[in-house]
Amino acid sequence: xxxxxxGAGVQWYEAYEAVKQRNRVIVGGISARGSVGAAGGWLxxxxxxxxxxxxxLGASNSPNLTQPYSYDGFVGVDNVxxxxxxxxxxxxxIANQHRNQDLFWxxxxxxxxxxxxxxxxxxxxxxxTPFSAAFLLANSTNANxxxxxxxxxxxxxxxxxxxxxxxxxxxxxxxxxxxVLSPNVTSEQTQTTFLPLFEFAASQPxxxxxxxxxxxxxxxxxxxxxxTTTDGQVGSPSELSSWLLPKDVVQTDxxxxxxxxxxxxxxxxxx
Amino acid sequence: xxxxxxxxxxxPTDTKDSITYDNGxxxxxxxxxxxxxxxxxxxxxxRCAVV
Numbered sequence: 001x002x003x004x005x006x007g008a009g010v011q012w013y014e015a016y017e018a019v020k021q022r023n024r025v026i027v028g029g030i031s032a033r034g035s036v037g038a039a040g041g042w043l044x045x046x047x048x049x050x051x052x053x054x055x056x057l058g059a060s061n062s063p064n065l066t067q068p069y070s071y072d073g074f075v076g077v078d079n080v081x082x083x084x085x086x087x088x089x090x091x092x093x094i095a096n097q098h099r100n101q102d103l104f105w106x107x108x109x110x111x112x113x114x115x116x117x118x119x120x121x122x123x124x125x126x127x128x129t130p131f132s133a134a135f136l137l138a139n140s141t142n143a144n145x146x147x148x149x150x151x152x153x154x155x156x157x158x159x160x161x162x163x164x165x166x167x168x169x170x171x172x173x174x175x176x177x178x179x180v181l182s183p184n185v186t187s188e189q190t191q192t193t194f195l196p197l198f199e200f201a202a203s204q205p206x207x208x209x210x211x212x213x214x215x216x217x218x219x220x221x222x223x224x225x226x227x228t229t230t231d232g233q234v235g236s237p238s239e240l241s242s243w244l245l246p247k248d249v250v251q252t253d254x255x256x257x258x259x260x261x262x263x264x265x266x267x268x269x270x271x
Numbered sequence: 272x273x274x275x276x277x278x279x280x281x282x283p284t285d286t287k288d289s290i291t292y293d294n295g296x297x298x299x300x301x302x303x304x305x306x307x308x309x310x311x312x313x314x315x316x317x318r319c320a321v322v
Contacts, residue, residue, distance in 0.1 A: 015275065082283045122278075
């Protein structure tokens with residue numbers, strides 16, 4: 001399997017560009033022109049990605065590296081094959097499924113620089129494919145409408161994940177937006193899937209809605225216009241924390257209650 | 272330079288040699304190969320910045 005090794009300091013936009021040149025795709029992080037390293041905190045924080053529903057988390061601790069990703073059990077592809085790390089005693093060691101297995105397990109989600117200074121990471125890559133995407137932005141003057149829209153999205157989420165959609169979204173009662181993409185569906189299927197949601201959003205009082213679907217030829221075509229900048233911006237002024245919600249929490253018969261709770265979180269995000 | 276390396280195939284094993292460096296030092300700023308192309312400079316965001 002083709003792989004990339006990234007040394008410490010490589011930013012994800014640099015990694016994505018290199019991977020694109022090999023006509024591959026890789027599970028990685030997102031930020032505006034840097035600030036998220038390909039061999040560092042993103043990995044030790046667990047490694048969320050918009051394409052994780054298809055390829056697994058960046059740092060998924062899978063007990064079986066040969067099994068395809070399964071949403072039901074988060075038993076998935078381990079996209080990290082090997083790391084090199086300087087430990088607290090000054091040793092520079094290799095960790096993989098054969099050597100320093102405990103360290104290899106701990107770094108993939110163990111948080112921050114707890115286990116040492118990661119100096120390189122070797123990741124799996126996957127064949128490049130088009131991604132079909134859907135975008136929705138709702139400006140709201142009606143908090144109840146925002147909650148109903150979010151509840152409908154929550155209700156649809158298990159089905160969307162099963163179709164390979166992943167992405168980014170969030171907001172508050174005044175504004176909510178999301179962008180999701182999948183490599184497993186056609187643009188026609190995306191339009192069919194999301195048209196009812198778009199119509200539902202437009203029907204809610206107090207919501208001003210923008211929406212579209214789009215087919216990206218590859219992951220870079222999605223990433224480059226949205227997350228690379230030329231104005232010198234690096235990252236954004238925010239702090240993030242995250243929680244993986246099990247399917248049985250999202251697949252609730254009371255999505256409105258979950259939506260209400262999420263909207264209590266200031267600037268909540270939805271991946 | 273930032274290290275981005277592509278391999279057509281890769282199999283992590285337990286037989287790989289340990290990590291060593293030509294000068295015997297871990298390559299932190301000012302000591303090793305990270306500054307090989309940035310003499311008297313600081314390597315920042317893909318280019319050498321004079322400090």
